[in-house]
Amino acid sequence: MKILVGIKRVVDYNVRVRVLNDGSGVDTDGVKMSVNPFDEIALEEALRIKEAGNAEEVIVVSAGGDECQQQLRTGLAMGADRAIQIQTSESLQPLSVARALLKIIEREQPGLVILGKQAIDGDNSQTGQMLAALWDRPQATFASKMVLNGDTATITREVDAGLETIEVDLPAVVTVDLRMNEPRFVKLPDIMKAKRKPLDVISLGDLGVSVDGNLKIHHFAPPPQRQKGIMVEDTAQLVQELKNRGLI
Template sequence: MKILVGIKRVVDYNVRIRVKSDGSGVDTDGVKMSINPFDEIALEEALRIREAGLAEEVIVVSLGGNECQQQLRTGLAMGADRAIQVDTSENLQPLTIARTFLKVIEKEQPGLVLLGKQAIDGDNSQTAQMLAALWDRPQATFASGLNLSGDTATVVREVDAGLETIEVDLPAVVSVDLRLNEPRFVKLPDIMKAKRKPLDVISLGDLGVTSENDLEISHYTPPPARDKGHMVEDTAQLVAELKSRGLV
């Protein structure tokens, strides 16, 4: 079985985002870029499944310009067998990304597709569900547990009410949550080895995918600031103030 893992290049989660003063976007000049943390967890899970002997090959896929090769190389250094860059200069939206993944799936025929539950830049949380819909296959979103057995996967999902377990037939799309695993650190020799692993580049156009029905993002603003608060000296003052505000 092959496992396909989606990787998105995003502003590192430790960076404090600044909206550009002209409202045209957020400032990404000179900002540290990383693999979307959820995608890293997806890749780690794929590697563990391969190491357990339940898959033969792990393929990482990213959509973007040449800069995303950096994240694909990191994925290869973590242990993916090969990488595919779908080359595009467009800022693709989830529906187009899902259509693109579907084309790659048709070619690669994976038994499992692992994606992050959301990207920490757009916070959309859509691609996995859309891909499953277009592929007409099961979706198991927000996974914090994943067990494969034959042609089925048992997935524990983190939902508002607790932990939901569902069973899906493979192939399926699973989107992963934070507590599924802790991704491994990349070692230097692996970075050297990753340079020799195959990284194929396909253009978006060659896959026959064009963006359609895009939403237009017109203006970025910083969130409204909260009024500056104040400190109290002790518990008695705190409780007195909560009472005077009618909050307790």
């Protein structure tokens, strides 16, 4: 079985994102870029499945300009066998990404597709669900545990009410949540080795996918800030303050 893992280049988790004064976007000048943390978890899960003898090959795929090759190399250094860049200079919305991934699926015929549950830049949480819909295969979103049993997988999902369990036939699309695993650290020799692993580049146009955009983004604004309130000295004052405000 092949496993396909989608990874996205995003502003690093630890960067405090700032909106540009002219409202045209967020400041990414000189900002550290990383693999979307949820996608790292997706890749880690794929690698563990392979290491357990349940998959032969792990392929990482990303859509973007040549700069996303950096994140694909990180994926290769973590242990993926090869990488595919879907090359485009456009900023893609989730539906275009899902359509492009479907084209890669048709070429590669993976038994499992694992993605992060959302990217921490757009916070859309759409691509995996859209891919499952277009592919007409099962979707298991927000997964925190996955057990493969031959042609099916039992998946635990983190939902608002608790932990939901579903069973899906393979192939399927799984999107992973934080608690699925803890991704491994990349070691220096692996980074050197990753440079020799294959990285194929296919343009979005060659896949026959057009950039669609039923949605237009107009303006970026900083969020409304909460003001710093008061400090109280002790618990009695706290209770008095809550009573004054009619909260208890």
